[in-house]
Amino acid sequence: MIHENKNFLCPCIALSLLHFSLSLKINTRFKNKIVEPHTIWVMKNKILLLAFLVISTGNSVFAQSIELTPFAGYTFRSTVNITNGRARVNDGFTYGGALTYKAGMYNAIEISYYRYQTNATAQSGYSGFEFVDTPVNVNYMLIGGQRIFPANEKVAGFSGFNLGAGWLGSGNNSFNTVTKFSVGFLAGLKIMDNDNLGFRLQTNLALPITSSGGSFFWGTGGSGVGLSGNVPIWSFGFTAGLVYKIK
Secondary structure, three states: OHHHHHHHHHHHHHHHHHHHHHHHHHHHHOOOOOOOHHHHHHHHHHHHHHHHHHHHHHHHHHOOEEEEEEEEEEEOOEEEEEOOEEEEEOOEEEEEEEEEEEOOOOEEEEEEEEEEEEEEEEEEOOOOOOOEEEEEEEEEEEEEEEEEEEOOOOEEEEEEEEEEEEEEEEOOOOOOOEEEEEEEEEEEEEEEOOOOEEEEEEEEEEEEOOOOOOOOOOOOOOOOOOEOOOOOOOEEEEEEEEEEEOO
């Protein structure tokens, strides 16, 4: 029982530290404002630093394994209501990777990044609003805890909850990059072929959070068109990847 409590401590520390740091960022930067490019760099590096500190601290005490998983997949389109109309981020091919620190048989910490390129559209009956159709890049960097459900020595299911940053960039420099605090959920199956190599299949959902009435990729432009809710887009999809156990 004591060993299991220690294994659960490390994910809790990671999530608590990340929640605190990102809460500060939300209060100061994320109230209907476009975030400057250097802020994205700061947020990404903060997530990486937190992951490194937590993993390296736990590594000397009760580390079990570290896994690297490059993956690819598909993300479905997302539609959101705006004033007198709709905005949509279309579907696209997704790629990225994950670094997983397995703190015990049933718990793990993971930092992940994924990206997809697509087109986004927005239309509204609001006076003065012009139809928008623009290429975009959708990115997420997340860190969180996982619960593992082993079926046998080679097969295990898993589910997890993540916190981090999501940012939407322009493919043709038509708008400034928009960065939002994001949450994510995942569930999947991992099958190990041998001690060092395996296959991972998962579904994931990421939700960037913004204030009600805020704008996103379509901007405001004096038109007054805003969101009708707090979640501007959602990114739901499937990925598959190879698992390399590096320790």
